[in-house]
Amino acid sequence: MAYEHITVKPLAGAIGAEIFGVDLSQDVAPDTLEEIKKAFLDNLVIVFRDQNLTPDTQKAFSRNFGSSHINDFFPTVEGHPDVQLVAKNPEDTRNVGDAWHTDVSYVAKPPLGSMLYALEVPEAGGDTMFSSTYYAYETLSDGMKSLLEPLNAVHSATKSFGVNATGPEMRTKNKAMAFKYSEDAEQIAVHPVVRTHPETGRKGLYVNSSFTKHFEGMTAEESAPLLKFLYDHMARPEMTCRVRWEKGTLTFWDNRCAHHYALNDYQGQRRVMHRVTVLDDLREVRTEAAA
Ligand code: SIN
Numbered sequence: 001m002a003y004e005h006i007t008v009k010p011l012a013g014a015i016g017a018e019i020f021g022v023d024l025s026q027d028v029a030p031d032t033l034e035e036i037k038k039a040f041l042d043n044l045v046i047v048f049r050d051q052n053l054t055p056d057t058q059k060a061f062s063r064n065f066g067s068s069h070i071n072d073f074f075p076t077v078e079g080h081p082d083v084q085l086v087a088k089n090p091e092d093t094r095n096v097g098d099a100w101h102t103d104v105s106y107v108a109k110p111p112l113g114s115m116l117y118a119l120e121v122p123e124a125g126g127d128t129m130f131s132s133t134y135y136a137y138e139t140l141s142d143g144m145k146s147l148l149e150p151l152n153a154v155h156s157a158t159k160s161f162g163v164n165a166t167g168p169e170m171r172t173k174n175k176a177m178a179f180k181y182s183e184d185a186e187q188i189a190v191h192p193v194v195r196t197h198p199e200t201g202r203k204g205l206y207v208n209s210s211f212t213k214h215f216e217g218m219t220a221e222e223s224a225p226l227l228k229f230l231y232d233h234m235a236r237p238e239m240t241c242r243v244r245w246e247k248g249t250l251t252f253w254d255n256r257c258a259h260h261y262a263l264n265d266y267q268g269q270r271r272v273m274h275r276v277t278v279l280d281d282l283r284e285v286r287t288e289a290a291a
Pocket of ligand 1: 086096097103114116127128260261262263273275
């Protein structure tokens with residue numbers, strides 16, 4: 001399908017595209033929306049520049065893909081429990097998301113994607129990197145693919161959000177991050193290590209350093225070497241793209257096949273984003289209705 005209503009400009013070879021020709025603060029016409037959905041599935045991460053969104057209009061656009069997830073750990077925008085505040089103030093030293101991960105992998109049905117909208121950005125720095133888990137899977141040897149195929153992995157919220165969090169991003173308690181640390185944070189889900197994308201049918205790796213604890217049936221120590229290999233493999237530069245933020249940029253990534261990493265290279269500056277995490281429920285409703 002050629003694009004007639006939007007312009008799609010790839011950001012890198014494996015992942016990411018900028019989309020031009022659409023104002024997300026207005027209802028998006030059905031034909032344009034179909035093209036955006038195609039661009040999303042084909043590119044995994046899509047970036048819209050120069051948008052002017054309120055929490056309501058951001059949510060209105062996100063509802064074209066699914067309803068919004070309520071996050072148990074993030075601070076939220078006042079009056080919008082489903083819009084997370086991702087902020088770093090000049091006095092904060094740590095940021096949110098400075099480890100390769102996919103959002104909310106510790107629930108049974110992880111979200112479809114996340115939409116992050118930039119309200120305030122540093123003069124330079126604070127980019128977000130994305131990596132294709134399809135590409136990571138497809139470039140493994142047949143032997144490694146066969147080894148991974150039957151494995152499941154255990155994902156846990158406490159790895160990053162518990163009081164004794166071991167995840168790299170949560171060791172300090174930034175004021176701006178204001179995560180709701182809790183021993184009761186335990187939310188555990190088991191997912192296949194090689195996960196098939198429900199819409200494209202492509203296979204990708206589904207483990208991440210923020211939430212994956214170990215392979216099912218193995219200890220954390222036994223799992224660590226192979227997990228480390230996979231994390232290093234998924235971070236190879238050719239599998240990634242890098243989004244440079246501007247005020248008014250909205251980036252929408254597919255949590256089912258993309259990992260992301262928020263760079264913390266803007267000490268002393270402020271960066272403020274609104275995040276809506278989109279559940280994978282609309283597609284299921286459509287599928288059930290069609291059945
Ligand atoms: C996140 O991990 O969702 C935050 C990403 C970012 O701030 O760039």
